[in-house]
Amino acid sequence: MSDSTNTVALTAHNQTTPSFYSFERISSVLYPTITLAALLIIWQTSVAYFNVPQYIFPSLTDVLRELWVGFVDGGTLYPHLAYTLKSALTGYLLGCGAAIVVGALLAESRAFEKFVYPLIIGLQSTPKIAIAPLLMVWLGYGLSSKIAMVAMMCFFPLFVNTVQGIRQTDPALLNMMRAFSAPTWLTFFRVKMFAATSNIFAGLQITIVFAFIGAIVSEFLGSSEGLGYLIQSAMANFNTPVMFAAIVTLIALSLIGTAFVQWVHRKVAFWDRTMRNKGR
Amino acid sequence: MAAAGASEILRVDDMSVVYPSSRGPISAVSNLSMSMNAGEFVSILGPSGCGKSTLLNVLAGLQKASSGQASLFGKPVDGQPHRNIGIVFQQARLLPWLTVLENIFIPIDAMRLKRADYLDRAHALLKLVGLPKFAKHYPDELSGGMQQRVGLARSMIHDPKLILMDEPFAALDAMTRERMSVELQEILGKSKQSVLFITHSIPEAVFLSDRVLMMSSSPGRFIEEVHVPLKRPRALDAMASGEFAELCGRLRKLYKH
């Protein structure tokens, strides 16, 4: 088709996203920022006012100083951040990749639905963290046991989401494909995988947070590096500013990870109106 | 009207469909028999729930008859979709993640034909349904009527001999609906496909058809056959003619509420 129709299509898509400087967009950031600032001021003043000892509860400035030293003036936090990121992201990619592939393969199988799926749903409720020590025994205290832990934490929720997403495909669309004699593989790749996109991204968003939990927990159990290790070792000498700095870093990681997954979702699911309207 | 000696393309013999349910079997249609010749436009008219979609789904190979038989082009359909039919549904059923052009290519991809061989035809069909500039648009950028036209183009891309239409205009507003009837008639005047058209609108059936088969309410059976001798092409003002009103009146008397 001509270029002009192409631009029409593109602008039609853009119109639904609010502009970058719209009131809604600014206020959605501004209002929670006000609340956060108020909380931080209360924190700083009340720690000073009640004379709370630093090893119990550090002041805001103590924590900021620790973050400054850790990231700007000295960079002592970087190796730990890198280690945690490496295990969390590698495990996330492995676990999520496996969940999507295995989920897609098994969503179509009747035998799997009858024999295996109920067990997996049941196992969903067991705390995966309880298995972490076992992974240490099997894989040692290095990076691989952490990656395995993260991958396992990520696998199950996303696996269930993938299977459900594929199963939720509008039967009217499947009927349409069948009426045109579409082979199973075409229906799968042209219809079901797209239909499952929202569910898969919802899973990817939950599991990015799980990935950091998994990494930290396995570092608690035995590690010589990582933000989890840092919290653990700071605990031994009541160095609460370091603990806070590590926790703040973890919160930032989870937020950035979640925002990134949402951003990718919007880019991928361009046809989904509900996604497009979440422009902020 | 079918030319004399035209070949039979569709045949239904004493067909019944029974659905199992928790309150015992439900008979959806019973003892249906009909046939259709090449080039004919036949409407099946009946109140909702009388089993029109059930009949069409059996013909489309989407479900099996409980007894009796349906055949297309001389071969029994037995829960296996025939490649020489096209189908249009009440909702357009387009894939929202594909462009209009890609949606139209679904039957081509499904039958493992080469898209390149059908590209010209796809554009010609888009022109025929009045959407020549919309090939690269996505379905949610189109109105309901435009989506339904894409569905119509999709049903015709592989040049099927017979198109099955299940209340294709029922979800549209009255104005669009009338306009679509006129357009469908123009399109078929050029493409010469046979159509089995399902509707619960009497004027729509009379306006479009060579023949109208009337179904009773549930369980559906054929109760009347009406030939429509109105000359083609028919314009909307044909609906104002006495002959048109008389045909509608005859069918309306049979409509059980």
Ligand SMILES: Nc1ncnc2c1ncn2[C@@H]1O[C@H](COP(=O)(O)OP(=O)(O)O)[C@@H](O)[C@H]1O
């Ligand atoms: N899958 C099904 N299971 C059970 N009953 C059904 C099913 N599909 C349709 N029916 C019943 O069969 C009858 C005919 O349905 P349908 O063919 O959809 O009618 P129409 O298209 O004329 O409105 C209705 O009473 C409906 O409730």
Ligand SMILES: [Mg+2]
């Ligand atoms: Mg119906």
